[in-house]
Amino acid sequence: MISSTDTVIVGAGPYGLSTSTYLAEAGVPHQVLGLPMHAWKNFTPPGMLLRSEAFASSLYSPCGGYTVEAYCQRNHMEYKSVGLHLPVEMFVDYGQWFQSELVGHVRPVEVQDMCRKDGYFRLGLSDGSSLVARRVILSLGLKAFGQAPAALRGVPKPYVLHSGDFGDSAWSEGKDVVIVGGGQSAIGLAASMSAAGARVRLLVRGDAVNWSREPRTSSGLVSRLLRARVGLGRGWDSNKPWLLALSYMLSEYPASFHKLSLQQRQKILETSWGPSGAWWLRNRVEGKVEISARTEVSRAEIRNGRIVLEVSSGNGTSAISADHVVLATGFKVDMARHAFFSSEILNSLSMIDGSPELTSNFETSVRDLYVLGPAAAMSFGPALRFIYGARYAAPRVAGHIGGRFKREAGRFAAPSHGVTPELANGHPASGAHARSVLQAVERNAE
Numbered sequence: 001m002i003s004s005t006d007t008v009i010v011g012a013g014p015y016g017l018s019t020s021t022y023l024a025e026a027g028v029p030h031q032v033l034g035l036p037m038h039a040w041k042n043f044t045p046p047g048m049l050l051r052s053e054a055f056a057s058s059l060y061s062p063c064g065g066y067t068v069e070a071y072c073q074r075n076h077m078e079y080k081s082v083g084l085h086l087p088v089e090m091f092v093d094y095g096q097w098f099q100s101e102l103v104g105h106v107r108p109v110e111v112q113d114m115c116r117k118d119g120y121f122r123l124g125l126s127d128g129s130s131l132v133a134r135r136v137i138l139s140l141g142l143k144a145f146g147q148a149p150a151a152l153r154g155v156p157k158p159y160v161l162h163s164g165d166f167g168d169s170a171w172s173e174g175k176d177v178v179i180v181g182g183g184q185s186a187i188g189l190a191a192s193m194s195a196a197g198a199r200v201r202l203l204v205r206g207d208a209v210n211w212s213r214e215p216r217t218s219s220g221l222v223s224r225l226l227r228a229r230v231g232l233g234r235g236w237d238s239n240k241p242w243l244l245a246l247s248y249m250l251s252e253y254p255a256s257f258h259k260l261s262l263q264q265r266q267k268i269l270e271t272s273w274g275p276s277g278a279w280w281l282r283n284r285v286e287g288k289v290e291i292s293a294r295t296e297v298s299r300a301e302i303r304n305g306r307i308v309l310e311v312s313s314g315n316g317t318s319a320i321s322a323d324h325v326v327l328a329t330g331f332k333v334d335m336a337r338h339a340f341f342s343s344e345i346l347n348s349l350s351m352i353d354g355s356p357e358l359t360s361n362f363e364t365s366v367r368d369l370y371v372l373g374p375a376a377a378m379s380f381g382p383a384l385r386f387i388y389g390a391r392y393a394a395p396r397v398a399g400h401i402g403g404r405f406k407r408e409a410g411r412f413a414a415p416s417h418g419v420t421p422e423l424a425n426g427h428p429a430s431g432a433h434a435r436s437v438l439q440a441v442e443r444n445a446e
Helices: 014-025 036-040 067-075 086-104 186-193 222-225 241-252 254-258 262-271 280-283 345-346 375-378 387-408 433-444
Strands: 003-011 030-033 111-119 120-125 130-140 161-163 174-181 199-203 290-292 296-303 306-313 316-322 324-329 369-372
Touching: 003 387, 014 030, 030 130, 067 086, 067 306, 086 306, 130 296, 174 186, 174 316, 174 369, 186 199, 186 280, 222 316, 241 254, 254 375, 254 387, 262 375, 280 369, 290 375, 306 324, 369 375, 375 387
Parallel strands: 003 030, 003 130, 130 369, 161 324, 174 199, 174 324, 199 290
Antiparallel strands: 111 120, 120 130, 296 306, 306 316
């Protein structure tokens, strides 16, 4: 079965769901592909608290009443814009409520291949069907971009896993687990696995774990005012007013970041929001997890059903044996790792070290292909690594697509047959505009 629509959103997380609500307001027929809040629900350690404040953790919609605050009021829960300490389970439930209320047309499928012909995209889906659209918005988060130290690349699962491969840590009970990394993901997993009964060792590359400080609510007036407005998770020392002011600029004005030189953008991204552990995790890790600092894995091999690491440190080289190694070594955007791209699309993408170059409307060098979320951070700054970035991105992209949709309506010729148009948001893929999509489907099928 081949169906069609004007715009496809690939990904049903905060960015994809938020963008859908703005496309609906603009009258653009579209479909959302993916399981709502899937990565947050299945690949985040239980009990993890969001790094962003509650006021900056909402999904976005042109209609009011669907913020985290509204969700808390509806469920008779305490709400504080700053200092709420929002658990991931609560955030997932909130996101699913947002989706059930505002985005009812989500298809729980994955994209297996995507090509472009005659100005249209054709997507092969995991349920065996195909979908043709004039536009595609990629909103896929970071899961596909996990990094691995050179010595551990190619070591098969389950000996080496990435932190993005799982959420629940119950499987680690009774296991010897080495976690590589010094950031929030590594430390959160160490706490979660230790609590589940695993024997955990944390290998940190730096001199020590960089613990963030508990936010102070009684600091100076400037700091209090800025902290209540900064939408990014804490990274730079949030008790310094000038750094808070810079964070505020980056969170509120992504368009200004887009206008900076490439060198300026790269420097900000490389020096902001480095690896750190949340203050609330400290007493769950210290004294409970063995932490080794200034370490680097130089070699790995499988012996007698276990993985043995050769680890270099300030004290020389040692061997560490474990049942599993979990990599929490961060993510690096590389669009080539989206296996569903055709070679034509991939070769047509203009990229900077794996990140797509984007216009001021989040459009790639491939016309009508847009990228949102962390993969857009090189163009729009660290705000796009956080939920708060959807506040700017969703209406911007939807407005641009809505304008094109209106200009293109009525330009196209006679109807075609053999394809089923889909309904999306009450706007059928019909009329002159949709007929052009259906004609493209037939040409692609030839």
